[in-house]
Amino acid sequence: MKEGKTRYVILGLLAEGPMSGYTIKKLVEARFRFFWSESYGQLYPELKALVAEGMIEALPKTGETEADRAVAAASGRGRARGRDRTVHALLPAGREALREWLARPPEREPARFEILLKMYFSGQGDRAWMDPHLRAFEAHYAGELAVLRRFEAELRRIGDPDGSHADILRVIDFGQRTYEAYLAWCRTALAEREGRTSR
Amino acid sequence: MKEGKTRYVILGLLAEGPMSGYTIKKLVEARFRFFWSESYGQLYPELKALVAEGMIEALPKTGETEADRAVAAASGRGRARGRDRTVHALLPAGREALREWLARPPEREPARFEILLKMYFSGQGDRAWMDPHLRAFEAHYAGELAVLRRFEAELRRIGDPDGSHADILRVIDFGQRTYEAYLAWCRTALAEREGRTSR
DNA sequence: GGCGGCATGTAAGTTGTTACATGATTAA
DNA sequence: TTAATCATGTAACAACTTACATGCCGCC
Numbered sequence: 001m002k003e004g005k006t007r008y009v010i011l012g013l014l015a016e017g018p019m020s021g022y023t024i025k026k027l028v029e030a031r032f033r034f035f036w037s038e039s040y041g042q043l044y045p046e047l048k049a050l051v052a053e054g055m056i057e058a059l060p061k062t063g064e065t066e067a068d069r070a071v072a073a074a075s076g077r078g079r080a081r082g083r084d085r086t087v088h089a090l091l092p093a094g095r096e097a098l099r100e101w102l103a104r105p106p107e108r109e110p111a112r113f114e115i116l117l118k119m120y121f122s123g124q125g126d127r128a129w130m131d132p133h134l135r136a137f138e139a140h141y142a143g144e145l146a147v148l149r150r151f152e153a154e155l156r157r158i159g160d161p162d163g164s165h166a167d168i169l170r171v172i173d174f175g176q177r178t179y180e181a182y183l184a185w186c187r188t189a190l191a192e193r194e195g196r197t198s199r
Numbered sequence: 200m201k202e203g204k205t206r207y208v209i210l211g212l213l214a215e216g217p218m219s220g221y222t223i224k225k226l227v228e229a230r231f232r233f234f235w236s237e238s239y240g241q242l243y244p245e246l247k248a249l250v251a252e253g254m255i256e257a258l259p260k261t262g263e264t265e266a267d268r269a270v271a272a273a274s275g276r277g278r279a280r281g282r283d284r285t286v287h288a289l290l291p292a293g294r295e296a297l298r299e300w301l302a303r304p305p306e307r308e309p310a311r312f313e314i315l316l317k318m319y320f321s322g323q324g325d326r327a328w329m330d331p332h333l334r335a336f337e338a339h340y341a342g343e344l345a346v347l348r349r350f351e352a353e354l355r356r357i358g359d360p361d362g363s364h365a366d367i368l369r370v371i372d373f374g375q376r377t378y379e380a381y382l383a384w385c386r387t388a389l390a391e392r393e394g395r396t397s398r
Numbered sequence: 399g400g401c402g403g404c405a406t407g408t409a410a411g412t413t414g415t416t417a418c419a420t421g422a423t424t425a426a
Numbered sequence: 427t428t429a430a431t432c433a434t435g436t437a438a439c440a441a442c443t444t445a446c447a448t449g450c451c452g453c454c
Contacts, residue, residue, distance in 0.1 A: 004440080004441070005311075006441090008316065008320075012316070012320035012323060020405070021407090022405050023405095032315075032319075035310050035311065035316075036312070036316060037309065039442065039443060040406080041407090041408080041409095041442070042441080042442065044407055045407085045408085048407095083404060083405045083406075084406095085404080086405090086406080095323070098320070098324070099323065099324045102317055102320060102321060102325075103324060103328045105335055106312075106314040106336075107313055108339075109310070109311060109312050109313065109314070110236065110311070111233070111234050112204075112234065112235055112236075112308060112309070113234045113308050113373070114204060114306050114308065115305040115308070117204065117207065117211070117231070117234075117235060118300075118305055119366055120367060120370050121214070121297070121301060124211060124294070124297055124298065125297070126302075129301055129302045132304070137305075163322070164322045166391075167318055167326075168319060170388055170391075171315050171319050173388075174312070174381075174384050177381075177383060178377055178380050180380070181376040181377050181380040182373075182376075182377070185372060185373050185376050185377075189369055203413070205413095219433070219434090220433080220435090221432065221434075222433095238414065238415055239433095239434080240414070240415060240416075240417095240437095241414060241415085243434065243435055243436085244436085282420090282421055282422040282423080282432060282433045282434075283422080283434095284432080284434075285433090
């Protein structure tokens, strides 16, 4: 009964303009990295299916698109055009499917934190083993938080031509708040282990 | 190359005492619900595999265990013993595997928030569609936070006979902090939307 | 010539869910 | 007697990852 969401990622991104599967992947990595991911093994078969369903159309061998310029701006490099590619464009049926999905309530997010499992069971081993795990966790999310802050600053710098920034900033805000919560938790845990007590 | 973590959930719980697959499921639901889940379709085949690997042993048709009393205490009901069951107990090899896993760094948690995807793309539909989604999100996590607070109060009430509560409280603290962050985000988003109604 | 980035795709494998089948016991 | 809870298990399916295969282009 689970529904594949890959198609809506594709449809949503194509709503901004035509782009290739490769570009979709790059954009998901750049913009959604903190709350989503897609692999080529999901992306390409889904693009094919969407074409077959009349949701999108394939426009072979097209030049640089708006989306390519967005990726290039983010990576600081132009598109060194390699192999010929297939650019996909949204069709009315696809736009309609996207809108239907937007109106439907989102599914519950299945959170799985292996670090919490280890924390819970840590008494079964040497509790000191948790320390490097916590420090790695802290370092990772401190880095991710810095990325989000740069992303936010960049968005605010370039202004809001089409009025879509409020939603994007709201999404970034989610990431910042949760990462800040992770970091505060992590630091409290580490501090407690060193002997001090808080919370 | 992905490693199933179901086995460590089993091993970790069996480290507290022998129990049945059914009891493991109940305990995962009761204690880990906010950061983990297991289905019978994963649990039973994994139990079988662990027996075959000599990690655990099956003790058929055993009476009430320590773990059953824990489940009964949480649900306020005794075990109305139904069909005969198989209680599993941890063997030295299983304890060793658990300890090895505890020492290894946890894998990155793959976060997937469909609501953020919808928020990001919300400009492609009617932005007002997000409001019920946000309210459902808020209601859900407010409820979950209340559960965690009760869980914490209960743990503090019963004292700490075997010294394992610090780790469990730390795990609960993670849930509380992240849920508080979710709620603060959600309420800010909702408030902002009310500020620019009919726009 | 090789490397790295661009670009598309597939095959195989793993993981995890859902639905179902079975059957015992107890309480309403 | 019927529902609920206890209890175990499997088959079919869906979702997703990984590794690989292919090949173009520009640069050093």
